[in-house]
Amino acid sequence: xxxxxxxxxxxxxxxxxxxxxxxxxxxxxxxxxxxxxxxxxxxxxxxxxxxxxxxxxxxxxxxxxxxxxxxxxxxxxxxxxxxxxxxxxxxxxxxxxxxxxxxxxxxxxxxxxxxxxxxxxxxxxxxxxxxxxxxxxxxxxxxxxxxxxxxxxxxxxxxxxxxxxxxxxxxxxxxxxxxxxxxxxxxxxxxxxxxxxxxxxxxxxxxxxxxxxxxxxxxxxxxxxxxxxxxxxxxxxxxxxxxxxxxxxxxxxxxxxxxxxxxxxxxxxxxxxxxxxxxxxxxxxxxxxxxxxxxxxxxxxxxxxxxxxxxxxxxxxxxxxxxxxxxxxxxxxxxxxxxxxxxx
Amino acid sequence: xxxxxxxxxxxxxxxxxxxxxxxxxxxxxxxxxxxxxxxxxxxxxxxxxxxxxxxxxxxxxxxxxxxxxxxxxxxxxxxxxxxxxxxxxxxxxxxxxxxxxxxxxxxxxxxxxxxxxxxxxxxxxxxxxxxxxxxxxxxxxxxxxxxxxxxxxxxxxxxxxxxxxxxxxxxxxxxxxxxxxxxxxxxxxxxxxxxxxxxxxxxxxxxxxxxxxxxxxxxxxxxxxxxxxxxxxxxxxxxxxxxxxxxxxxxxxxxxxxxxxxxxxxxxxxxxxxxxxxxxxxxxxxxxxxxxxxxxxxxxxxxxxxxxxxxxxxxxxxxxxxxxxxxxxxxxxxxxxxxxxxxxxxxxxxxxxxxxxxxxxxxxxxxxxxxxxxxxxxxxxxxxxxxxxx
Ligand code: SF4
Ligand SMILES: [Zn+2]
Ligand SMILES: [Zn+2]
Numbered sequence: 001x002x003x004x005x006x007x008x009x010x011x012x013x014x015x016x017x018x019x020x021x022x023x024x025x026x027x028x029x030x031x032x033x034x035x036x037x038x039x040x041x042x043x044x045x046x047x048x049x050x051x052x053x054x055x056x057x058x059x060x061x062x063x064x065x066x067x068x069x070x071x072x073x074x075x076x077x078x079x080x081x082x083x084x085x086x087x088x089x090x091x092x093x094x095x096x097x098x099x100x101x102x103x104x105x106x107x108x109x110x111x112x113x114x115x116x117x118x119x120x121x122x123x124x125x126x127x128x129x130x131x132x133x134x135x136x137x138x139x140x141x142x143x144x145x146x147x148x149x150x151x152x153x154x155x156x157x158x159x160x161x162x163x164x165x166x167x168x169x170x171x172x173x174x175x176x177x178x179x180x181x182x183x184x185x186x187x188x189x190x191x192x193x194x195x196x197x198x199x200x201x202x203x204x205x206x207x208x209x210x211x212x213x214x215x216x217x218x219x220x221x222x223x224x225x226x227x228x229x230x231x232x233x234x235x236x237x238x239x240x241x242x243x244x245x246x247x248x249x250x251x252x253x254x255x256x257x258x259x260x261x262x263x264x265x266x267x268x269x270x271x272x273x274x275x276x277x278x279x280x281x282x283x284x285x286x287x288x289x290x291x292x293x294x295x296x297x298x299x300x301x302x303x304x305x306x307x308x309x310x311x312x313x314x315x316x317x318x319x320x321x322x323x324x325x326x327x328x329x330x331x332x333x334x335x336x337x338x339x340x341x342x343x344x
Numbered sequence: 345x346x347x348x349x350x351x352x353x354x355x356x357x358x359x360x361x362x363x364x365x366x367x368x369x370x371x372x373x374x375x376x377x378x379x380x381x382x383x384x385x386x387x388x389x390x391x392x393x394x395x396x397x398x399x400x401x402x403x404x405x406x407x408x409x410x411x412x413x414x415x416x417x418x419x420x421x422x423x424x425x426x427x428x429x430x431x432x433x434x435x436x437x438x439x440x441x442x443x444x445x446x447x448x449x450x451x452x453x454x455x456x457x458x459x460x461x462x463x464x465x466x467x468x469x470x471x472x473x474x475x476x477x478x479x480x481x482x483x484x485x486x487x488x489x490x491x492x493x494x495x496x497x498x499x500x501x502x503x504x505x506x507x508x509x510x511x512x513x514x515x516x517x518x519x520x521x522x523x524x525x526x527x528x529x530x531x532x533x534x535x536x537x538x539x540x541x542x543x544x545x546x547x548x549x550x551x552x553x554x555x556x557x558x559x560x561x562x563x564x565x566x567x568x569x570x571x572x573x574x575x576x577x578x579x580x581x582x583x584x585x586x587x588x589x590x591x592x593x594x595x596x597x598x599x600x601x602x603x604x605x606x607x608x609x610x611x612x613x614x615x616x617x618x619x620x621x622x623x624x625x626x627x628x629x630x631x632x633x634x635x636x637x638x639x640x641x642x643x644x645x646x647x648x649x650x651x652x653x654x655x656x657x658x659x660x661x662x663x664x665x666x667x668x669x670x671x672x673x674x675x676x677x678x679x680x681x682x683x684x685x686x687x688x689x690x691x692x693x694x695x696x697x698x699x700x701x702x703x704x705x706x707x708x709x710x711x712x713x714x715x716x717x718x719x720x721x722x723x724x725x726x727x728x729x730x731x732x733x734x
Contacts, residue, residue, distance in 0.1 A: 129574075137510060138535045141543035154546040155553070156560035160582030162511020 011065035012102045014072035015183050034198040041067045045074035046202050050209055052094035060098050080187050081203055083225025088187050096180035103172040131165035140164040143174045200316035227327035228312035229305050230254050246308045256288045257299045257325050299325050349723050349730045350384040357656050358408035367654050370397040371414055378415040378422040380649050393422040410658030413649035433537035439642035441526040442487050442495045453486040453695040487525050492675050499527040502636035505551045509583050521675040523657030523664040541644045548643040553635030569612055576608045587634050661720030684715035689728040
């Protein structure tokens, strides 16, 4: 079955390798992308991210196929730049749900082609009163054991000569988690280019709209989302350079402040020849308020960090914060609209 | 087992391996598998590896162990500790054991012994000794042509699932008599090799009929017969649906006359007569009949070691033997390989048993002269000991 994906198909399934190739062929730099022509793609990307994170839903309406395709890698970049693992998860889930809805209504040859090329699963369409496809039993089992409802148990399926029969929506459901993992993996391995200010502005808009997270979600703050001052201290440590005492204090209090455990924090300090874990543990526990006066030390304010010459302010992302803890998380007060809507 | 008996069995086994070295063949991809063995004094050695068939043969002659095992799994480093071996995949293996299949003959040839007062009785092991009230009760299980035949029919049902449902090629399926009381059905070099425990659990639940829902057969509570009708199984359906439909079509039910009627009509008729609860019980009974009674734990254990084929079973002196043709295979004859030279043994206790189409026993605390294969069979089971020659 030889079939070429059209641009409309790629717009529906922008996670496909073929869609990536399409974007590559356009050969656009990040500087090109912030030009006015591509404004709608950026807008669309922003919409993708916001819909995903706020409503766990990404619309499957497609107005302009090429912009739609382009908005996908842009959206991945934006989510990655937020740097919070939890949002990467939510975003990839919403994308996989969007793909699921589209695939359920898809033509059989396209389904076959997508399953084959992206997941190496042959979904063979069949003439049957109840079922639409059959897949190899091994491919079925590898995925179906993640589901716990009785209807996914092999014994409750129609199994014949090494094939399991499935309805279209079951087939698509079987693969959805893989689509999610694929998108999540893409984001994880993405290396962010230096963000032009225009994109940073979009990021701020997105950060402002992020829903509040529970403390468990907060723990998934990843290094990508550390404020520049903290990242700088981490860099020094990793390069084995001398870290001023106050730098250690900033790093430790920050990590404790975002909910890392004492052990996690100690693990971050490298084992250098002069490293004494006992001493580090003592200091970390002291800052965490587990020793001495049992007072938990607060993260220093940006102003204090500045006086210790440890601030590396980011023009956009540090613009309106007073504490490193607010970086990338605390909603920034929304800009007032210049004109208020008046009642006619 | 006393030292003399142990030494004697070791010598018999060594002799066999020496004379039959060329019968010992390596499993495929031998160097990726873990080997292990148990000596006659019950010491278990694992994490061994062999590179060449010759090495394996020399080892058997030298060690003459009670039992030799090889892993169903393939590893990067088979000799390392389990966590470090690096699991690559494993053959799909099913085990069917005579002990797990209820047959009437067991009342005849199985017995129990109280470890405290030595009271003995026939049949299944009791909870508590009727004489002294002791709880330490040993079970002595024997096999006979009847229960081994019942075990074989479970293997035949299993193979039907493998071929018809799982689509496994006939040439990938190997059936072995274990050398004692059951059959091992092995699938090598298949796409099933990479499946994890959970996936294998689905396969073993499938063949053993675990978890089948009435919904998968088209029944749902509170739905009209008309709307269920089209979803009920047909005899030509594949898989469990077809098996169950065929059972219904052959089943006699009260005075139901099926002339001119569809099998679905019959199923609905029975459903109506029995009611939901009664029908569930009936289907469970049918599933029990049609399923293959495998040991689920064995199939899901992806690190397990199994007796190596063509080697002797220390508890019987028979070999684990591949059955090229399962139907006429007679384990108590075809797996017997030791000679018939006379050996004098003292038998503590044994029921009547068959070996190589001859009937022996019952024996009770007596000295008997028996052919070597029979003497080893009894000594291996711990039912007899060697009598000194002097
Ligand atoms: S402004 Fe605050 S958060 Fe940003 S680098 Fe400076 S101290 Fe760190
Ligand atoms: Zn007793
Ligand atoms: Zn029996």
